[in-house]
Amino acid sequence: MKKIIAVLIIAAPLIGLSQIAKTSTSSYWQQKVKYVIDVDVNVETNRFSGKEKLQYWNNSSDTLTKVFYHLYWNAFQPNSMMDVRSRRQGTIEAGGRLDWDSRVTDRIFNLKPDQIGYQKILSLKMNGRSQKFKVLETILEVILDKPILPKSNVIFDMDFEAQVPVQIRRSGRDNAEGVRYSMSQWYPKLCEYDKQGWHPTPYIGREFYGVWGDYDVNISIDKNYIVAATGYLQNANQVGYGYEPSGTTVTRPAGNKLSWHFSAPNVHDFVWAADPDYIHLTKKVRDGLTLHAFYKVVPDSIKKQYENLSATRKLQFQNNPDNYMNFYKSQWEQLLEMVSEALPFMEKTFGKYDYKQYSFIQGGDGGMEYPMATLVRGAGPDVVIHEWMHSWYQGMLATNESLYAWMDEGFATYAESRVYKWLGLLIDTSFIHAETYKSYYQLVKSGKEEPLTTHADHFNTNYAYKLASYIKGAVFLEQLGYITGAEARDKILLEYYRQWRFKHPDVDDFMRIAEKVSDMKLDWYKEYWINTTRTIDYSIDSLWEEGGKTKIRLLKTGSMPMPVDLQLTFKDSTKELHYIPLNLMYGEKPIEDPTIPRKTYTPWPWTNDTYVVESNRKLADIVTVEIDPSKRLADIERKNNRLELKW
Ligand SMILES: [Zn+2]
Numbered sequence: 001m002k003k004i005i006a007v008l009i010i011a012a013p014l015i016g017l018s019q020i021a022k023t024s025t026s027s028y029w030q031q032k033v034k035y036v037i038d039v040d041v042n043v044e045t046n047r048f049s050g051k052e053k054l055q056y057w058n059n060s061s062d063t064l065t066k067v068f069y070h071l072y073w074n075a076f077q078p079n080s081m082m083d084v085r086s087r088r089q090g091t092i093e094a095g096g097r098l099d100w101d102s103r104v105t106d107r108i109f110n111l112k113p114d115q116i117g118y119q120k121i122l123s124l125k126m127n128g129r130s131q132k133f134k135v136l137e138t139i140l141e142v143i144l145d146k147p148i149l150p151k152s153n154v155i156f157d158m159d160f161e162a163q164v165p166v167q168i169r170r171s172g173r174d175n176a177e178g179v180r181y182s183m184s185q186w187y188p189k190l191c192e193y194d195k196q197g198w199h200p201t202p203y204i205g206r207e208f209y210g211v212w213g214d215y216d217v218n219i220s221i222d223k224n225y226i227v228a229a230t231g232y233l234q235n236a237n238q239v240g241y242g243y244e245p246s247g248t249t250v251t252r253p254a255g256n257k258l259s260w261h262f263s264a265p266n267v268h269d270f271v272w273a274a275d276p277d278y279i280h281l282t283k284k285v286r287d288g289l290t291l292h293a294f295y296k297v298v299p300d301s302i303k304k305q306y307e308n309l310s311a312t313r314k315l316q317f318q319n320n321p322d323n324y325m326n327f328y329k330s331q332w333e334q335l336l337e338m339v340s341e342a343l344p345f346m347e348k349t350f351g352k353y354d355y356k357q358y359s360f361i362q363g364g365d366g367g368m369e370y371p372m373a374t375l376v377r378g379a380g381p382d383v384v385i386h387e388w389m390h391s392w393y394q395g396m397l398a399t400n401e402s403l404y405a406w407m408d409e410g411f412a413t414y415a416e417s418r419v420y421k422w423l424g425l426l427i428d429t430s431f432i433h434a435e436t437y438k439s440y441y442q443l444v445k446s447g448k449e450e451p452l453t454t455h456a457d458h459f460n461t462n463y464a465y466k467l468a469s470y471i472k473g474a475v476f477l478e479q480l481g482y483i484t485g486a487e488a489r490d491k492i493l494l495e496y497y498r499q500w501r502f503k504h505p506d507v508d509d510f511m512r513i514a515e516k517v518s519d520m521k522l523d524w525y526k527e528y529w530i531n532t533t534r535t536i537d538y539s540i541d542s543l544w545e546e547g548g549k550t551k552i553r554l555l556k557t558g559s560m561p562m563p564v565d566l567q568l569t570f571k572d573s574t575k576e577l578h579y580i581p582l583n584l585m586y587g588e589k590p591i592e593d594p595t596i597p598r599k600t601y602t603p604w605p606w607t608n609d610t611y612v613v614e615s616n617r618k619l620a621d622i623v624t625v626e627i628d629p630s631k632r633l634a635d636i637e638r639k640n641n642r643l644e645l646k647w
Contacts, residue, residue, distance in 0.1 A: 030504055031193050032057040033213030035270070039187075040257075041221040043180070046114075046164045046173050052187060056211075057153040060193065064148040067156075067193075068200035069140040072185035073117030075203045076108055076165035076172070080137060082204040083108035094448050094463035101462055103365045104205060107168050117165025117172065119188055125157045138203040140188060160188055169205045170368050170375070178298040180225070181274040182363035182375050189269070192400070194504060199400065206465075207401035207456040210268035212502060219260045221274055223252070228280075228294040228361040229272035230372045231264030242280035266502055267371035268398050273363040283336040285343055292359040295332040295379065302328050305378075331379040335360055338381060338423070339388060345422040349490065350392045350415060351497030358391065360384055369412075371395050381425055382416065389415040396501040404507055405456040405465070406530075410473010417474070431631045433478045440475050443467040444535055444636050452476075452530045475634050476529055482632035483525060483563060484518035485589035492517045520587035524561070524606075534560040538627050539640035541610065545619040552625060554580075554611045561606040562633060563589070567596070568615055569624040578613045580604045620647060 039050040058064055075082040087106050089099040121140060124131050133142045148154050164183070167175040171184040185208075191200050192209050199209055219227055226241045236243040239260060240250035252258060264270055277296040284290045306314070306324040317323040339360070347353060355372050364375030367383040369390030376383050392415070394401060394408035401408050413436065421432045428434065443449050448464045452472060459465035481489035492514045500509060511526050528534050537558030544551050554564060563585060566578040575596045581588045583603035591598050604611045615622075627633070627641040635641055 029059045031211050033211045036216045038218040043222050049161045052158040054156040058148045061150045067142045068191040069188045071119040072203045073119045074138045076117035078109045085204050094461035099461045115166040119162045122159040139200045177301045179275050179363045184271045209400040212268050215264040215270045217262045220257050223258045224276045225274040226278040227260045227274045228359050229262045230270045231262035234261040271370035273361045285340040291336050293335050295362040335379040342419050385419050386416040402456045405469035406452045406473025409469040413470045414474035414477040436474045439471045449533045488518045520585045524584040528560040535636045536560045537637045540643045550615045550619045552613050556609050565628050567626050567629045570621045
């Protein structure tokens, strides 16, 4: 009997300890990859053959019996899912026009065999043994002969060949500006496996998600092509073209082709672009960071751009295409100067840019973000700042864009406005997110809104996707500052960066940081703003005087509760802020403007439709009463937020 008790006493604390260790350290894990890819490009046929060696670490506690790869370029074939969806959108009306993506429309349907894209798998081995696989358009399903055990790694060897599609969306050849190769989604890319399992998302032209790891890429291409890429060039002295350290003699090997060797550590994708006429500019902006720009000047395509400008825009160039040409060139020439001015603010506000290189590459069809690089059409500040901000929101903080598009597009849009203001490029600086809020209100009125929890590919309309992810996602952050105070919101962003860079954060990870930093409960904000399409509407219901004091009754008519800032302005120009936290917050925001006295009320229970506040001043002293003069509350009916008293 005694013996048994002794065993129990010893055993009990052991069980307890191991349980604690499990919950505190093993809650987050991520898979890891190491790619070695060699491709040989034929610029006549626009095809290439490739070898891809992929070392894959299964850091999960699951046994994997299958793996999946993306074969994105198979989307660029008539009747592909992307083609079918695109043509369908052309029959739907949203936001006052047909829901086409103007870059795609029916262009895929009309591709000829030598214009389509494809990625063909010739062979696939795991640890030297051939594996069975199925091609399901843009997804490769591999049925493994032996499972990949938890905490183990395997090596996949693949031979493949590909044809570069005519540029339709993001990747391809010969885009509108005449860039020969915009090479995104160009290699068979392993799908991500995370706590939600595999993500074999069929490609319809939208968002991405990749496994963290290292890339070693060799590109063999005609000698006169200049290559821009994710990753650091390892053989600059054999390549030249502005990559070599100044004063070095470049010795190119004999032959018609040149091999470019890039290494990219700790990224989740790899992009490259190539053109014989690229102009390559570089600028060292601080210790350990060099920026690159790659662009070309094709007079015909620039002329075409000018012709497509609106009449007012043309007038800005005195109706002279030459002026537009000079403007176009100067934007590229001054690009690195402009962005390096923005960098200190970006790093101070959003965290350090933690790679040694970033490249602004002309290519693609608008602006698209990749690790250490972006493909852009022009060098306009709005586009390049937005894309570079994606190095934070998606590049380093690698959310699953398909599931949380608002966490990269919305956050980048939000950040872009702040950087834009800092650069002095905004005309109206009174509320820098005014345009963003305006677009959100339009989305609500359109009746097309869908919750932010919608998978990016599955929104009914391009319109709803775009406004939800870019706009409602940006409003999320600015409005978070209304709830927590702007200073706490900025601390949240930095703490989010500190804890989650080089990982895959999701919405709950962000919300937990926000709650800890602000010392508030914010789950309700996520539940209403992200999970539903509920809207906010508060109004001033009535005012009256009682015993020399003024009482003001506020009314909640919207379906989403929020804390309320009510500002009174008096005849003598003094102000009072009446602050009513929401009861679900279990906290209150710190005073944001110490020049205005603030009265803090007991929290407004979310079930209640009305709340009465009280000022010691007489009713006749009041000039204006306004709910949220900062305009950060996304109140869909702002007209009833402000009352001007005329005496
Ligand atoms: Zn974006």
